Amino acid sequence: MEITNIFFIIFLSLQIGLIYGLIALGFNLLYSSTRIINITYGDFITLSGYITFWLYSLYNISPFLSLGISSFFLILFTLPFFYILEKFVLSSKNILYIEIWGVIITFGFSIFLQGTMSYLWSAQSRSYAYLDNVIDFFGVSFLLNKFLTTIVAALLIFLLYFLLFKTNIGIMLRGVIQDPELASNLGLNMRKIFLIAFIISSFIASISGVLLSMSFEINPFMGSIYLILAFVIAVVGGIGNPLGSLISGILFGFVDVIISYTIGPSLKFFIIYSLLLLILIYRPWGLMGRGVRYA
Amino acid sequence: MKKLYVNKHAITKIQTILIITVIVIAAIAGGLIYYFMTQPTQQVAQKTSIKIGFSISLSGVGAAAGTEQYRAYEIWRKWINEQGGIYVEEYKRKLSVEFIYYDDASEPARAASLYEKLIVEDKVDLLLAPWGTFIHLAIVPVIEKYKIPVVGNTAGVDIEKINELNTKYMFFTWPEPKTSAFSLTLFLEELNVKSVAILYAQTDFTVLNAKWNKQYIEEKGFADVVIYEGYPLEVTDVSGILLKVKDKNPEAVVVHSYPADAILVTSQMKELKINPKVFILGVGGQLLAYKQRFDDQTKEGVIAINNWHPDFYPESKELYNKYILEYGYNPPSHTLGLGWLSCLVLQQAIEKAGTLNPEKIREKLATETFNTPFGEVKFENQVNIKSLVVFDQWQEGDLKPVFVTKGSYPNVEKATEYKLAQLIFPKPEW
Numbered sequence: 176m177e178i179t180n181i182f183f184i185i186f187l188s189l190q191i192g193l194i195y196g197l198i199a200l201g202f203n204l205l206y207s208s209t210r211i212i213n214i215t216y217g218d219f220i221t222l223s224g225y226i227t228f229w230l231y232s233l234y235n236i237s238p239f240l241s242l243g244i245s246s247f248f249l250i251l252f253t254l255p256f257f258y259i260l261e262k263f264v265l266s267s268k269n270i271l272y273i274e275i276w277g278v279i280i281t282f283g284f285s286i287f288l289q290g291t292m293s294y295l296w297s298a299q300s301r302s303y304a305y306l307d308n309v310i311d312f313f314g315v316s317f318l319l320n321k322f323l324t325t326i327v328a329a330l331l332i333f334l335l336y337f338l339l340f341k342t343n344i345g346i347m348l349r350g351v352i353q354d355p356e357l358a359s360n361l362g363l364n365m366r367k368i369f370l371i372a373f374i375i376s377s378f379i380a381s382i383s384g385v386l387l388s389m390s391f392e393i394n395p396f397m398g399s400i401y402l403i404l405a406f407v408i409a410v411v412g413g414i415g416n417p418l419g420s421l422i423s424g425i426l427f428g429f430v431d432v433i434i435s436y437t438i439g440p441s442l443k444f445f446i447i448y449s450l451l452l453l454i455l456i457y458r459p460w461g462l463m464g465r466g467v468r469y470a
Numbered sequence: 471m472k473k474l475y476v477n478k479h480a481i482t483k484i485q486t487i488l489i490i491t492v493i494v495i496a497a498i499a500g501g502l503i504y505y506f507m508t509q510p511t512q513q514v515a516q517k518t519s520i521k522i523g524f525s526i527s528l529s530g531v532g533a534a535a536g537t538e539q540y541r542a543y544e545i546w547r548k549w550i551n552e553q554g555g556i557y558v559e560e561y562k563r564k565l566s567v568e569f570i571y572y573d574d575a576s577e578p579a580r581a582a583s584l585y586e587k588l589i590v591e592d593k594v595d596l597l598l599a600p601w602g603t604f605i606h607l608a609i610v611p612v613i614e615k616y617k618i619p620v621v622g623n624t625a626g627v628d629i630e631k632i633n634e635l636n637t638k639y640m641f642f643t644w645p646e647p648k649t650s651a652f653s654l655t656l657f658l659e660e661l662n663v664k665s666v667a668i669l670y671a672q673t674d675f676t677v678l679n680a681k682w683n684k685q686y687i688e689e690k691g692f693a694d695v696v697i698y699e700g701y702p703l704e705v706t707d708v709s710g711i712l713l714k715v716k717d718k719n720p721e722a723v724v725v726h727s728y729p730a731d732a733i734l735v736t737s738q739m740k741e742l743k744i745n746p747k748v749f750i751l752g753v754g755g756q757l758l759a760y761k762q763r764f765d766d767q768t769k770e771g772v773i774a775i776n777n778w779h780p781d782f783y784p785e786s787k788e789l790y791n792k793y794i795l796e797y798g799y800n801p802p803s804h805t806l807g808l809g810w811l812s813c814l815v816l817q818q819a820i821e822k823a824g825t826l827n828p829e830k831i832r833e834k835l836a837t838e839t840f841n842t843p844f845g846e847v848k849f850e851n852q853v854n855i856k857s858l859v860v861f862d863q864w865q866e867g868d869l870k871p872v873f874v875t876k877g878s879y880p881n882v883e884k885a886t887e888y889k890l891a892q893l894i895f896p897k898p899e900w
Contacts, residue, residue: 183709299534300759317741400704432709435707440711
């Protein structure tokens with residue numbers, strides 16, 4: 176294999192893996208801190224894709240500017256969403272109650288959002304051409320939008336790492352993830368921490384939506400694909416471990432690309448889901464997880 | 471024991487009169503009831519509209535194409551109603567068209583029960599087709615049971631499968647895979663390419679297209695199939711296969727896509743600087759998202775398989791213009807063409823039958839030839855044997871027809887009666 180091909184494979188694996196990792200991270204963070212399995216997560220990604228598409232198509236606003244605009248709108252949208260869940264679900268002390276009602280309510284929201292987007296913008300797939308030219312980098316050619324997508328994803332991951340591991344907010348958030356009972360007894364403001372988890376999760380969904388919309392087409396129902404992906408990667412990486420999601424995402428990216436190159440893409444999903452099954456049998460708590468504690 | 475007898479005074483005169491009065495009133499009431507009961511028959515005689523029912527995928531996996539198909543139906547309904555409706559000899563007048571439809575969420579089982587509901591509860595006169603091959607197949611038992619014909623559209627089913635279905639009421643208009651694969655082979659032969667890479671998404675329809683495409687090229691022997699590989703539909707990267715394609719450097723790359731992968735393959739072909747002389751896409755290359763995703767320079771010279779073109783007939787152009795006016799720009803996709811074709815064939819079958827009787831309409835569908843602005847239609851064993859296969863090329867941001875065939879396999883021939891654009895060959899480099 177030529178050396179340029181190896182560079183290309185590494186780059187491609189990173190590009191896919193970083194986005195996957197990012198999506199799973201946002202999903203995992205919210206679940207492990209609040210115990211809410213947010214079915215609407217995928218639709219937040221879709222909504223962000225649509226905001227980007229419309230801003231670019233109608234007003235020629237660059238998707239990179241949309242990173243900010245879309246995040247702002249999605250966080251705004253998250254607030255009422257959070258208050259409803261807080262009032263009816265998070266107020267309970269029973270984790271099973273939170274998990275079950277969290278799924279039911281967010282599932283309802285998901286159907287509502289998909290229906291609204293389909294009503295407003297029709298179910299027809301849409302797309303846009305942005306920075307679609309090919310650039311050469313160390314003798315390997317890439318589409319510029321993909322290249323920049325990878326860089327933005329990597330930067331965001333560093334930012335999240337800093338936030339989670341180097342700031343007080345991050346320490347509190349991780350405290351809640353590791354031992355919610357202890358965190359609560361220590362007098363941490365759980366409501367504030369839950370709100371922060373919701374905002375970070377929506378922020379990640381928003382950025383992912385913008386980045387994905389640059390390469391793939393958008394339609395109101397595409398969120399489900401990303402939701403499943405986020406779920407699988409988060410489970411493999413280990414629920415409760417944000418770093419696990421990232422590493423699992425990147426691993427997923429490499430396995431995905433390498434299988435396509437060697438065996439061929441026909442068996443890709445078979446192999447990936449077989450690996451998932453093996454991991455779930457031998458390490459049900461995930462590669463880097465500690466398992467979920469039920470109070 | 472007390473003897474039971476009728477006293478001659480048991481019924482007085484007054485009682486007799488009362489009984490006779492009751493009988494007369496009952497007779498009058500019966501007459502009135504009979505009169506009002508016959509009113510619906512008179513209403514049928516005064517029928518003003520034809521109720522046509524269908525389910526369509528407005529959500530779920532088929533939502534994007536289903537929406538386009540639904541809009542095509544709506545445009546036809548408005549277009550025909552503007553002309554006063556469809557003339558039905560039985561009523562000696564034109565009847566307007568009314569739709570009753572439901573979202574089947576792209577679920578075959580739901581579609582089947584919705585078609586039953588349309589027939590039994592909504593009592594529709596006739597039916598239009600749902601979206602997609604698998605949903606067409608799912609409703610076959612229902613239409614067979616109630617004996618109502620459906621002119622299918624977006625269903626690409628292999629002839630063997632159609633024969634297995636043993637259906638009398640489902641009519642297939644989309645060229646079956648052997649036909650479109652043979653047309654594609656004729657086109658490649660005419661271009662005189664010597665090496666071809668065939669890639670395909672792993673769906674029933676595209677796998678069959680690719681399989682027959684490869685077989686016909688090999689049978690004719692004009693070119694070598696240097697790559698023949700499939701990929702799953704939900705794929706996010708095909709560069710592994712494309713690097714092999716780059717290595718072989720074929721003159722033609724044919725991708726039997728369905729439809730999101732059309733964007734993925736094009737974008738990665740460009741990224742890897744793979745520049746064949748001819749690049750052909752299946753489903754997806756003629757859709758709005760494809761048009762939006764790439765600038766005109768990137769799309770220039772890319773070919774997509776289709777079934778019609780608005781430039782061929784003024785009536786199809788009229789429908790297409792109405793669509794654009796109502797819903798905004800959309801490339802002349804196969805979904806639109808097939809949607810309209812099925813509506814027009816049903817319309818003509820009603821006109822020819824002169825009645826709304828489904829059985830008589832079915833007979834007309836099975837025996838008559840229909841001239842439509844989407845080509846001639848003649849069903850033989852439920853399949854349109856006159857179907858058009860049109861190869862559209864992206865030229866300066868628009869789809870232009872560059873090669874057309876008519877007929878079904880093995881009687882496929884190049885159609886020369888249509889005005890075509892000059893083919894850009896070889897395709898400009900990315």
